[in-house]
Amino acid sequence: MNTNGRMSRRTFLKLTGLTSAYFIVDPPLRNLSVAYAFGDHPQEKAAYSITKKIPQVCARACECDCAYNIVVGVDQATGLERALTIEGRPEDPVSRGKYCIKALGFVDGMYNPDRLLVTLKRTNPKRGLNEDPGWVTVKTEDALKEIIEKLKKYRPEQMLFASPGDPYSNRLCRSLGVTRSDQRTECFG
Incomplete structure (x- = not known):
């Protein structure tokens, strides 16, 4: 602040940059509240084998209606089936085998523990x-x-x-x- 009680442009830009950095860095760090050494993590990585690919059309994210496959796998330890990821379909004239990040987020959204079910x-x-x-x-x-x-x-x-x-x-x-x-x-x- 200068003597007249106003913030300088330089100070304002510094504070804006620090605030932006905080909001970018802080959310991922909240998930790291407990640090584990390699091999000591309580969750083991599930081993899935791909069982099928289900053709779908993305009609929720935009009007492009891109075609993709939902890749489904079964957990070898429990036998439970779940969607693992999606993959583009090369024969689709709109997406030409590619997909956007919104479509990839559908799988994460299905299994998000914060997803509203009621x-x-x-x-x-x-x-x-x-x-x-x-x-x-x-x-x-x-x-x-x-x-x-x-x-x-x-x-x-x-x-x-x-x-x-x-x-x-x-x-x-x-x-x-x-x-x-x-x-x-x-x-x-």
Whole structure:
């Protein structure tokens, strides 16, 4: 800070750089709270043998609809089957055998321990870092009914729908009568 109480441009840039570095470095380091020597790690690496490849089309990430295979393997120790990764299909005219990082993230998302498997509703209207959201489990049908009731307050021309342009979003737009939508993609095969 200079004598007039204002921050200099140089100090501002230094603080911005340090803050950015913190947010880049800190999340991965949180997972390293316990360090293990080689060979002492409590989880053994599972050995999988590939059992099948299931052809799929990526209709969730963007409108490109790239074709890929889900590679499925069986754990040799437990006999449990799971998706291991994906691979591109060279015969696909859009992706030409390649796939984007969003599609690769589908497999990780399936087995993410933080993945939501139930419908939750926020009960505390107060928002903030120190506020408990008060999540409660609700039936999916009840949640959908509540969302529909809230959407009925608006006319179709008052709504703007932004999505990657997948078929489900398009159908939802048409069913609501929404005429203004922004459907862009960041993926081009």
